[in-house]
Amino acid sequence: xxxxxxxxxxxxxxxxxxxxxxxxxxxxxxxxxxxxxxxxxxxxxxxxxxxxxxxxxxxxxxxxxxxxxxxxxxxxxxxxxxxxxxxxxxxxxxxxxxxxxxxxxxxxxxxxxxxxxxxxxxxxxxxxxxxxxxxxxxxxxxxxxxxxxxxxxxxxxxxxxxxxxxxxxxxxxxxxxxxxxxxxxxxxxxxxxxxxxxxxxxxxxxxxxxxxxxxxxxxxxxxxxxxxxxxxxxxxxxxxxxxxxxxxxxxxxxxxxxxxxxxxxxxxxx
Numbered sequence: 001x002x003x004x005x006x007x008x009x010x011x012x013x014x015x016x017x018x019x020x021x022x023x024x025x026x027x028x029x030x031x032x033x034x035x036x037x038x039x040x041x042x043x044x045x046x047x048x049x050x051x052x053x054x055x056x057x058x059x060x061x062x063x064x065x066x067x068x069x070x071x072x073x074x075x076x077x078x079x080x081x082x083x084x085x086x087x088x089x090x091x092x093x094x095x096x097x098x099x100x101x102x103x104x105x106x107x108x109x110x111x112x113x114x115x116x117x118x119x120x121x122x123x124x125x126x127x128x129x130x131x132x133x134x135x136x137x138x139x140x141x142x143x144x145x146x147x148x149x150x151x152x153x154x155x156x157x158x159x160x161x162x163x164x165x166x167x168x169x170x171x172x173x174x175x176x177x178x179x180x181x182x183x184x185x186x187x188x189x190x191x192x193x194x195x196x197x198x199x200x201x202x203x204x205x206x207x208x209x210x211x212x213x214x215x216x217x218x219x220x221x222x223x224x225x226x227x228x229x230x231x232x233x234x235x236x237x238x239x240x241x242x243x244x245x246x247x248x249x250x251x252x253x254x255x256x257x258x259x260x261x262x263x264x265x266x267x268x269x270x
Contacts, residue, residue, distance in 0.1 A: 008076070008183055008184050009054070009057060010077065012079070014060070014062075014151070017143075019082055019148075020166065021062050023199070025062075028060060031191075031192050031195045034195055035056075042060070042067065043061060048070060056186040071152070077159075078158035079158075079159050080151055080158055084252045086236075087225065089141050092136055092144070093132050096140065097123055097124055108120075119140070123135055128265075129269075137242070159182075161174065167224060168224070176189065240258075
């Protein structure tokens with residue numbers, strides 16, 4: 001953290017598709033309700049005119065594409081969450097087969113190249129999971145990876161966190177440490193951490209019957225490194241050709257040796 005010119009007021013949360021967005025939405029909406037803190041999405045500078053003029057403000061952006069004006073504000077602090085892109089691919093493909101079309105605009109869009117079908121129908125019409133993973137990789141997944149790469153890592157007012165660390169931090173030490181370092185004016189940290197725990201898979205949502213339908217749709221297991229058992233080696237080889245540089249830049253793999261850990265498609269199918 002760098003020296004600041006005033007108290008931090010804006011608590012900004014940025015995620016990417018399938019990197020914990022529904023989780024963060026639930027957590028910070030709960031904080032909003034519990035502490036009566038204004039909450040808004042912000043993708044453009046003009047939206048900032050609606051921010052609270054004093055006291056705390058929660059600002060979210062589910063593509064981590066915050067306006068530059070907001071990123072430059074001394075009183076704004078940012079939580080940015082990424083996830084292993086290989087697990088994002090698996091989670092995205094599974095979810096996009098069954099997701100309600102009203103939740104994701106891109107799933108409803110049709111293309112001539114897909115025989116006039118929309119994204120979801122074309123995905124489901126493919127013959128098997130390897131084909132579906134290749135399709136997902138070339139479309140929504142590519143957009144998500146580019147978003148993760150485009151984030152300004154090293155920003156002095158941002159905490160770059162990994163989904164994998166957060167999902168295993170059952171004592172909520174990471175989020176507490178971040179919030180303490182941010183020192184957001186008017187935010188009760190103890191209550192915020194309680195809201196985090198209440199709306200986490202290891203906490204208040206540990207039992208599946210405690211999860212709402214939308215959460216259940218998004219969540220398969222929440223475990224990290226699912227690619228080791230669920231990403232076919234044949235797809236992993238293609239993935240390494242396209243995204244090995246991204247894996248290295250994001251800190252998830254030093255080289256392509258990981259491909260050998262993936263089981264052949266026939267073994268997964270069996």
